[in-house]
Amino acid sequence: MSSQATSSETVSGRLTIIGLGPGDARFLTLDAQEALRAAQDIIGYAPYVARVPVTPGQRRIASDNRVEIARAEEALRLAASGRRVAVVSGGDPGIFAMAAAVLEAVDNGDPAWRALDIEILPGISAMQAAAARLGAPLGHDFCVISLSDNLKPWSVIETRLELAARADFVMAFYNPASRARPQRIHDAFALLRRALPEDRLVVFAKSVGRAEEDIAITTLGRADPSVVDMSTLVLIGASGTKLVARGDAPPFVYTSRKAP
Incomplete structure (x- = not known):
């Protein structure tokens, strides 16, 4: 799902919200694997970030479980600066996870964030x-x-x-x-x-x-x-x-x- 631009201001960068599935890397979808490899920044709750296969040159930004909105805002700021950012969640990102937090940050944050290229990739839920x-x-x-x-x-x-x-x-x-x-x-x-x-x-x-x-x-x-x-x-x-x-x-x- 890609967002539709609502502002004439051009915003570069890309934000992908990815579901890692319940555990083993075999549960990752092909789309998720490709998006993780392409990302410059991997952002998420520390145990989920640790599950992402290592790609040389990637930056990993791990945080506590109770700072979802702050994490989402940081991801949006990085994407707005031109970075390719992946926000990771266990299971499916749309089920009690980071997709809602990111969209809430878009709804209440910088209007320019609404023009970002944002995609949500499903995962296998628990x-x-x-x-x-x-x-x-x-x-x-x-x-x-x-x-x-x-x-x-x-x-x-x-x-x-x-x-x-x-x-x-x-x-x-x-x-x-x-x-x-x-x-x-x-x-x-x-x-x-x-x-x-x-x-x-x-x-x-x-x-x-x-x-x-x-x-x-x-x-x-x-x-x-x-x-x-x-x-x-x-x-x-x-x-x-x-x-x-x-x-x-x-x-x-x-x-x-x-x-x-």
Whole structure:
């Protein structure tokens, strides 16, 4: 997606917002690989920048996870100065990641930034990677909710969880727990246990696509949310989500496309 110029002022440079996928470089799209090689500056959260294959002569600008707007503004300033800049995110940049931060900075920042050549390249999200490992848990209607209350009040998240449970969506949780927010995943499970049957399927997919990958399938009644961290993608099944036992092979999890 390239922006349309809204100013007569000419702005040089190029900004590409890239999804790195869930981990292994095999998950990178060809477009993402080419854009990373072409970039002069790689900007992003430090662990994501560290995942980018090294290209001689590139400058790497790593920063903390909570400075998204400042990071976006720095990337835009560099692109406006004529640099080829890549802003990197894990997974897909449009899902709880840097694409929204960059566009928010464009919306509220220097009007000249609107004339920049900006492209957003998709990546494989954590929920897609986890779903592929499991089978097809997202095979019917689903929703995606961030459990982080850094940018929105917890009461809003509670309302969304309640409504998603009532609507019988499969739910994928991003940002489920961190050192600063260890209690929120427990709060979410307490709410869901009041709203859903205890045999509802639950998946904890940790570090999908990396060496430490671990996927656990359990139920809402048996699930231990204390095992969840920021590298864990949590899936809550719908009434149509089923487990297919396969002997010694890992089971499949899928959600029927038929209405319950």
